[in-house]
Amino acid sequence: MEYPILYSFRRCPYAMRARMAISYSKITVELREISLKDRPKKLYEVSSKGTVPVLITENNQVIDESLNIMLWALKKNAKQTWINKEISNGEYKMIHINDTIFKKSLDKYKYHDRYPKKDKKFYRLECSKILNVYEKKLAKHKYLKYDTINIVDIAIFPFIRQFANVDYIWFEKEFKNLTVWLKKISQSNLFKSIMKKYDLWDTSKNIYVILGSET
Numbered sequence: 768m769e770y771p772i773l774y775s776f777r778r779c780p781y782a783m784r785a786r787m788a789i790s791y792s793k794i795t796v797e798l799r800e801i802s803l804k805d806r807p808k809k810l811y812e813v814s815s816k817g818t819v820p821v822l823i824t825e826n827n828q829v830i831d832e833s834l835n836i837m838l839w840a841l842k843k844n845a846k847q848t849w850i851n852k853e854i855s856n857g858e859y860k861m862i863h864i865n866d867t868i869f870k871k872s873l874d875k876y877k878y879h880d881r882y883p884k885k886d887k888k889f890y891r892l893e894c895s896k897i898l899n900v901y902e903k904k905l906a907k908h909k910y911l912k913y914d915t916i917n918i919v920d921i922a923i924f925p926f927i928r929q930f931a932n933v934d935y936i937w938f939e940k941e942f943k944n945l946t947v948w949l950k951k952i953s954q955s956n957l958f959k960s961i962m963k964k965y966d967l968w969d970t971s972k973n974i975y976v977i978l979g980s981e982t
């Protein structure tokens with residue numbers, strides 16, 4: 768039996784959210800763990816962008832955007848509760864803000880030495896403007912949209928995790944609600960299940976990974 772193929776990199780936040788949706792939907796994929804520094808030619812053959820994650824479905828459809836991989840996985844899961852049939856405009860907008868504005872400021876905060884025009888605190892403040900919005904939302908609900916976990920939580924979580932890890936003590940003091948939210952997702956079986964370590968993909972062996980967990 769041939770399974771869908773997922774090109775992935777363990778620590779990539781986009782790949783993490785794709786793996787979480789696949790795992791949540793209990794889909795079996797052939798996981799191909801790659802090194803970003805030494806990407807296999809095959810990756811560029813399937814998608815010229817050369818980014819991860821990339822999914823090749825059982826019908827040979829190539830999906831090279833992590834959000835689309837999440838939606839593909841959720842559509843296969845009749846019991847999923849992360850979206851209401853389709854992703855809503857509001858959900859899409861929140862994820863888009865994360866992937867554009869927040870991601871840019873996050874990279875500058877993480878690698879502030881490479882962006883000497885401003886200092887680390889400036890980039891941290893830029894990120895915090897968006898995090899403050901989440902902090903307020905979490906004062907009303909357990910998760911970013913509702914009291915139950917939603918696609919927005921999962922799509923945004925790996926990026927907030929990166930932000931928190933730059934200076935966790937500061938993060939914890941500044942964002943109390945986000946700290947609780949982050950811990951809940953980080954400690955979930957779902958997240959643990961997708962962070963297992965795999966050997967790099969070797970063209971001579973296929974690594975079959977059965978992703979499947981409960982939130």
Ligand SMILES: N[C@@H](CCC(=O)N[C@@H](CS)C(=O)NCC(=O)O)C(=O)O
Binds near residue numbers: 833
């Ligand atoms: N919009 C893409 C972004 C994926 C992405 O940028 N992945 C990073 C790894 S975290 C990557 O492959 N970077 C290599 C590059 O940009 O050449 C998605 O959501 O899948």
